[in-house]
Amino acid sequence: MSFLDVKDLKIHFPTDDGLVRSVDGLTFGLERGKTLGIVGESGSGKSVTSLGILGLHKGGRAKISGEIWLDGEELVSAPAEQVRGLRGKKMAMIFQDPLSSMHPYYTVGHQIIEAYRIHHDVSKQVARKHAVDLLGRVGIPEPANRVDSYPHEFSGGMRQRAMIAMALSCDPELLIADEPTTALDVTVQAQILDLMRDLQREFNSALIIITHDLGVVAELADDILVMYGGKCVEYGSTDEIFYSPEHPYTWGLLGSMPRLDREPTERLLPIKGSPPSLINVPPGCAFHPRCPYADRTEGRASTEVPDLAPTERGHLVRCHMPRTERRTLWENEIKPVLETQ
Amino acid sequence: MLTYIIRRFIGAIAMLIVISMVTFGIFFVVPQWAGSTPEAMASRYVGRAATPETVHLVAQKLGFYDPVIVQYGRFAKGIVAGAEYDYGAGVEQCPAPCFGYSFISGQPVWPDLLDRMPVTFSLAIGAALLWVLGGVSVGVLSALRRGTFFDRLSMGTALAGVSLPIFFTGMLSLVVFSYGLGWTPPGGSWTDFTENPAQWAYNLLLPWITLAFLFAATYARLTRAGMLETMGEDYVRTARAKGLTERDVVVKHGLRAALTPILTLFGIDFGLLIGGAVLTETTYTLPGLGQFAILAIRNQDLPQVMGVVLFAACFVVVASLIVDLLYAWVDPRVRLS
Numbered sequence: 001m002s003f004l005d006v007k008d009l010k011i012h013f014p015t016d017d018g019l020v021r022s023v024d025g026l027t028f029g030l031e032r033g034k035t036l037g038i039v040g041e042s043g044s045g046k047s048v049t050s051l052g053i054l055g056l057h058k059g060g061r062a063k064i065s066g067e068i069w070l071d072g073e074e075l076v077s078a079p080a081e082q083v084r085g086l087r088g089k090k091m092a093m094i095f096q097d098p099l100s101s102m103h104p105y106y107t108v109g110h111q112i113i114e115a116y117r118i119h120h121d122v123s124k125q126v127a128r129k130h131a132v133d134l135l136g137r138v139g140i141p142e143p144a145n146r147v148d149s150y151p152h153e154f155s156g157g158m159r160q161r162a163m164i165a166m167a168l169s170c171d172p173e174l175l176i177a178d179e180p181t182t183a184l185d186v187t188v189q190a191q192i193l194d195l196m197r198d199l200q201r202e203f204n205s206a207l208i209i210i211t212h213d214l215g216v217v218a219e220l221a222d223d224i225l226v227m228y229g230g231k232c233v234e235y236g237s238t239d240e241i242f243y244s245p246e247h248p249y250t251w252g253l254l255g256s257m258p259r260l261d262r263e264p265t266e267r268l269l270p271i272k273g274s275p276p277s278l279i280n281v282p283p284g285c286a287f288h289p290r291c292p293y294a295d296r297t298e299g300r301a302s303t304e305v306p307d308l309a310p311t312e313r314g315h316l317v318r319c320h321m322p323r324t325e326r327r328t329l330w331e332n333e334i335k336p337v338l339e340t341q
Numbered sequence: 342m343l344t345y346i347i348r349r350f351i352g353a354i355a356m357l358i359v360i361s362m363v364t365f366g367i368f369f370v371v372p373q374w375a376g377s378t379p380e381a382m383a384s385r386y387v388g389r390a391a392t393p394e395t396v397h398l399v400a401q402k403l404g405f406y407d408p409v410i411v412q413y414g415r416f417a418k419g420i421v422a423g424a425e426y427d428y429g430a431g432v433e434q435c436p437a438p439c440f441g442y443s444f445i446s447g448q449p450v451w452p453d454l455l456d457r458m459p460v461t462f463s464l465a466i467g468a469a470l471l472w473v474l475g476g477v478s479v480g481v482l483s484a485l486r487r488g489t490f491f492d493r494l495s496m497g498t499a500l501a502g503v504s505l506p507i508f509f510t511g512m513l514s515l516v517v518f519s520y521g522l523g524w525t526p527p528g529g530s531w532t533d534f535t536e537n538p539a540q541w542a543y544n545l546l547l548p549w550i551t552l553a554f555l556f557a558a559t560y561a562r563l564t565r566a567g568m569l570e571t572m573g574e575d576y577v578r579t580a581r582a583k584g585l586t587e588r589d590v591v592v593k594h595g596l597r598a599a600l601t602p603i604l605t606l607f608g609i610d611f612g613l614l615i616g617g618a619v620l621t622e623t624t625y626t627l628p629g630l631g632q633f634a635i636l637a638i639r640n641q642d643l644p645q646v647m648g649v650v651l652f653a654a655c656f657v658v659v660a661s662l663i664v665d666l667l668y669a670w671v672d673p674r675v676r677l678s
Contacts, residue, residue, distance in 0.1 A: 088584030100575040
């Protein structure tokens with residue numbers, strides 16, 4: 001069993017319009033010191049997954065089932081108070097928009113001190129010293145002065161650093177970063193990603209990065225899980241996903257990724273259509289209305305949900321197309337286009 | 342921060358000056374526009390039996406023939422530095438702040454106002470405590486239990502609280518609790534705090550509750566709306582992600598942010614109330630500033646009316662000044678601008 005083991009996780013929200021299957025049977029594992037990238041469009045269920053692991057999926061109305069094992073402890077069936085004790089301590093989260101995710105009325109220092117003192121019975125002075133140390137460690141200059149600043153007095157990148165410092169305050173073993181760089185300038189994005197990689201090595205924590213941007217996880221992640229419509233459509237090592245992806249959706253994601261090392265003359269290849277409504281998920285393969293190869297499945301695309309099946313290389317793909325056909329398509333049609341792009 | 346404070350202070354003083362001008366205008370300038378002559382105005386200050394010559398003389402003494410600006414200057418000086426009245430039979434000193442003398446009793450207005458203040462203060466402070474504590478806690482619970490029976494019951498009650506005027510709830514409470522059940526003293530009961538604190542509180546209990554009910558309703562609704570908004574904010578999710586107990590999440594993170602608009606409203610409400618809880622004091626026959634104002638208006642006692650109006654306006658200005666300063670303390674983002 002891995003350090004983090006998620007088995008058949010389902011998070012459903014009953015609404016007036018019907019059942020929203022935000023996460024629908026997700027299984028993955030993660031070891032200490034390793035990084036998993038969860039990739040998907042808005043509404044694919046990736047954020048709900050991370051909130052579900054922390055027990056923060058909203059409201060009493062959400063229905064969660066399956067198993068989440070963290071270091072031998074099962075969290076789905078655990079009492080709320082037990083999960084609360086783990087939050088911030090054993091597992092912590094870095095949120096997308098650091099301006100709205102930090103309380104505007106409290107100083108940055110106060111918010112880090114608060115996070116630390118929930119789980120450590122220490123005086124304010126000790127916690128404050130710890131906060132200054134952390135701010136220094138995430139690369140904030142003059143941390144002893146900046147500790148008394150308010151979030152609005154920080155720049156976007158500094159705020160995200162402070163947010164990371166807050167998440168790290170109790171040396172969490174599992175760190176989840178939900179779109180950690182989306183709200184930042186491109187130049188700052190790279191700094192934050194570097195920082196996260198360094199810190200992960202230092203703390204040897206398990207890291208989950210949630211993003212819609214394959215570029216973000218390309219260098220950071222060991223494994224990548226591609227989500228679509230609440231389900232995993234492709235899951236494998238980063239090399240596999242980048243160099244021999246087999247799901248048409250993953251191809252689409254790769255095609256819509258801007259490349260700096262190529263001539264900007266060619267247009268990106270966007271995925272046609274928009275993500276499915278999670279209330280009325282298309283029958284069969286959820287991706288089939290947007291899939292250019294849906295006609296190659298002998299009609300099964302719209303009637304039968306494909307299984308998440310392993311390839312001989314060991315990575316998992318949820319697609320009706322025969323393996324050989326997928327391989328041929330990738331090698332002969334998709335890869336050459338992506339390479340000239 | 343210092344410039345912010347200074348700016349607010351200057352604003353408050355300017356506001357007071359404007360208010361004094363408007364008040365002065367209403368009572369001395371507007372009547373002239375409406376066709377009143379200096380003699381007619383002076384006749385209010387002498388008895389009905391006065392001859393036209395006496396009236397003319399008094400009008401001259403009181404300066405009603407002077408230009409408006411001179412009259413206002415005299416009026417303002419009276420408030421700031423005191424005034425001297427020469428009635429022919431010797432000079433009368435009216436120490437600052439001088440609002441003149443009552444037409445009816447002949448007594449200076451200011452000491453009368455001071456006498457009335459403890460009643461209104463007691464009423465306002467006690468009721469404010471009740472309505473803030475009650476309104477905010479009901480609002481918070483309602484927001485957290487949105488859609489439950491508790492929420493609907495308390496919001497229904499709040500709607501009643503906002504809709505029912507105090508002269509209805511006040512009368513009703515007197516009929517039931519004082520005259521029916523005999524639990525509370527009848528209207529008109531007032532004991533000074535310094536005399537007997539227990540009696541003071543006992544006498545004020547019913548007015549406090551009735552007045553608080555009216556305001557608590559608004560505060561409960563406002564708190565509920567504010568909490569529903571802040572509890573959905575990202576920083577509340579962050580607070581949960583840190584592992585805070587739900588109680589701390591609600592109080593330290595959710596409520597803390599929802600309190601700012603409530604603070605603003607409180608400043609205005611409290612300032613207004615300190616200037617005289619007119620309806621409550623009338624309903625319960627409490628000898629406070631509100632009752633004083635009603636009597637002064639009924640008697641057409643001009644100096645008293647002006648005194649109480651300016652006095653009440655002062656409290657509103659001071660209260661909103663305090664709120665502005667508190668606001669900067671509560672919300673650090675305000676200090677920047």
